[in-house]
Amino acid sequence: MPHKTMALGLSAVVLVVAPRHILAQVTDNLEEVVVRGQRLEESIPLDLQQFGNRVEVITAEQLELGGFNDVSQALQMEVPGLYLAPKNGAFDYMDCSLQGSRCQDVLWLIDGVRINNRLYNTTAPLDTVPAHMIERIEVLYGGQGIFYGTQSVAGVVNIVTKTFSNEPQGNVSVGFDGNSGTHINADYRNAVGDHQYVVYASQDEADGFQPFLDSEYQPSGSDRDRGYDVLTAGIKYAYAFNDDSELSLHYHHTDNEVEFAAPSNRARSFNERDEDLITLKWDYSVNEDVDLFIKGYSHSWDSYWTRFDNELDGAGSLTGNLNTVSDREFWGYEDYGVTAMARVRSQSGLEYAFGYDRQEFSGRDDVLLIADRTETVDAVFAQIRAGEAVLDRTSIALGLRHNRPSGEGDVTVGNLSARHELSDTLYLRGGFGTSFRLPDAWQLYGNDPCCTLGNPNLEGEKSRNLDAAIGGTARAGVELTWEVTLFDREVDDLIGSANGVRINTENTVDFQGFEAAFSAQFTSQWRGTLSYTDTQARERGSSDQVIGIPEQTLKIGLRYEPQSLPLELGISLVDVGDVWDDVSGGIGRVEHGNYSLVDLSGAYRFGPDGRQRIGVRIENLTDESYASSLGRAFVDVGGASYAYQNLGTPRTCHVTYMHVF
Numbered sequence: 001m002p003h004k005t006m007a008l009g010l011s012a013v014v015l016v017v018a019p020r021h022i023l024a025q026v027t028d029n030l031e032e033v034v035v036r037g038q039r040l041e042e043s044i045p046l047d048l049q050q051f052g053n054r055v056e057v058i059t060a061e062q063l064e065l066g067g068f069n070d071v072s073q074a075l076q077m078e079v080p081g082l083y084l085a086p087k088n089g090a091f092d093y094m095d096c097s098l099q100g101s102r103c104q105d106v107l108w109l110i111d112g113v114r115i116n117n118r119l120y121n122t123t124a125p126l127d128t129v130p131a132h133m134i135e136r137i138e139v140l141y142g143g144q145g146i147f148y149g150t151q152s153v154a155g156v157v158n159i160v161t162k163t164f165s166n167e168p169q170g171n172v173s174v175g176f177d178g179n180s181g182t183h184i185n186a187d188y189r190n191a192v193g194d195h196q197y198v199v200y201a202s203q204d205e206a207d208g209f210q211p212f213l214d215s216e217y218q219p220s221g222s223d224r225d226r227g228y229d230v231l232t233a234g235i236k237y238a239y240a241f242n243d244d245s246e247l248s249l250h251y252h253h254t255d256n257e258v259e260f261a262a263p264s265n266r267a268r269s270f271n272e273r274d275e276d277l278i279t280l281k282w283d284y285s286v287n288e289d290v291d292l293f294i295k296g297y298s299h300s301w302d303s304y305w306t307r308f309d310n311e312l313d314g315a316g317s318l319t320g321n322l323n324t325v326s327d328r329e330f331w332g333y334e335d336y337g338v339t340a341m342a343r344v345r346s347q348s349g350l351e352y353a354f355g356y357d358r359q360e361f362s363g364r365d366d367v368l369l370i371a372d373r374t375e376t377v378d379a380v381f382a383q384i385r386a387g388e389a390v391l392d393r394t395s396i397a398l399g400l401r402h403n404r405p406s407g408e409g410d411v412t413v414g415n416l417s418a419r420h421e422l423s424d425t426l427y428l429r430g431g432f433g434t435s436f437r438l439p440d441a442w443q444l445y446g447n448d449p450c451c452t453l454g455n456p457n458l459e460g461e462k463s464r465n466l467d468a469a470i471g472g473t474a475r476a477g478v479e480l481t482w483e484v485t486l487f488d489r490e491v492d493d494l495i496g497s498a499n500g501v502r503i504n505t506e507n508t509v510d511f512q513g514f515e516a517a518f519s520a521q522f523t524s525q526w527r528g529t530l531s532y533t534d535t536q537a538r539e540r541g542s543s544d545q546v547i548g549i550p551e552q553t554l555k556i557g558l559r560y561e562p563q564s565l566p567l568e569l570g571i572s573l574v575d576v577g578d579v580w581d582d583v584s585g586g587i588g589r590v591e592h593g594n595y596s597l598v599d600l601s602g603a604y605r606f607g608p609d610g611r612q613r614i615g616v617r618i619e620n621l622t623d624e625s626y627a628s629s630l631g632r633a634f635v636d637v638g639g640a641s642y643a644y645q646n647l648g649t650p651r652t653c654h655v656t657y658m659h660v661f
Contacts, residue, residue, distance in 0.1 A: 039283040040291040051397035052417035052429040058137040067617030068131040077572045080517045080531030083553045085628035088211035089649040091228040097549045100511040100535030101154030109158040113297045121440040130202040132185035135160045143435040143465040145413040146399035153435040164196040165189045175656035181206030198236040205229040216644040218264035218636045220310045230256040244285040252277040264633040269307040292342040299335040304328040316637035333363025349389035354382035377405040393421040411436045430468035437461045455502040463491040479521040507540045528558040552577030566605040581630040585641035595626035613658040623651035
């Protein structure tokens, strides 16, 4: 296919043209990013990596060079093993798959606080998270239910916002893009005595682009662009009682209006949202062997849905009038909880981590007829770890988590992971564990006659996950890092549908595949990355791939950062194989996917100490027309249904000016 040819062509360029370059380090960044005196909670990813789990880190520098406006774009192009497709560009819903998973199997966090939408697990919560507020993104692969609980079936993505500094630091940036977009961002951090603070703000707005093919529009679909207006602001404060005790507070606010276009019978529809995230945490190091933290959080999401349709006469022609279908109808939720955790190092070399977690959620949807519901989950968890001080060249960890959700029986999950250094340049790692995922409110209580009805008798999904990897480093004129991972996940009671009602499927669903990831630093100027993921996701007894999960995903990145010149250049490719969607209304399974995306980016620094910066990004360099997902619409005359494509972003130029002070 043409997209395969282009992918192979770019691979050849990456492998041959640049001077001994292809692949660059990502995973090695974790230790230097995380170790610098961070507290217990912030060190969890590094601890997990040391005991056999895979962790990737995307840094603020990568986000700046990539010229990304929202988190989804950055994850789409940068994270190995992650397929991600924003529905209609920036600040929109998305489909995703982490090492062959469904999107609802991934847990999303901001500074360690879950932001998943418990009304709709399939709605990933990144449509209002700008990239400019981020210090780094931590991606943890595989089941992570011990520390993170429900929904961390296939992995965790933790978005870390701007961190504290003892020195004054800040920047202001202004950007524009070819979709009539404007992006204004600023942040500042400093310390006064024992007090530290960070403030940040971001304003992103655009008229957008046409999200559907011309041939798929009906005359009644008069809204031809999909725009957004997103305001984000936050403040972080920390007070150090002494070197061992610190109290921190974080407030994060989002205020937005995001449009949702449709190809038929739609004049305009949009969602307004006020979202607040508040976190209060106390960190305490009792001594060099005992650390603990206590954290409370509150996450509120208040959305108001408005929809105006064009009125049609009996012949299917526009009358010029509008029908108000929804006028600021409410849907939203509140999610709050508390976590307490301690880590103890014994004189024998063993390490113990244990804690308590409580989450309480309530939400309702007046649009899709979900009544106000409340649920709670109480959990205790513990993990014992033995490092190389106990076992020669081997680190191993065993953990358990006991969950007591309201309205459902208790669930206990466990995880065993290990890493063994075969030599200084070769290692084995792997893990086996169990996870669970609770049904969301839509699956339980949805009562919209247009769609699949909820079932309050649904059971939670239960899964077993296994991953095994071999990796290492090599120095043969280049600094090469590589890893090959096999993954196998089995899910029982997977939530599907039959005869218009949600059900738990009878057969086990298997998610199997492998990922190969490489990175290298060839010279001080050239670095790059390559990853390839192959997945088979099937219900036993069926030959059909599970919808929304690509069979193959290839990612290639190349960066040029000359020390003698004040510039940076980067190119990224994502190549996606077959993906299937299930379109309602009797249309059934429809294939899409099979596309390649190329982003080209560059930056030039100037002024004293290079504190001023001009960045340019050409998104979708080849102007590939591709479907990120599929939907169902109705013709104006006769009302027959048809499938339409949600189009990804066309070729778009982004230009940004930044001043660092």
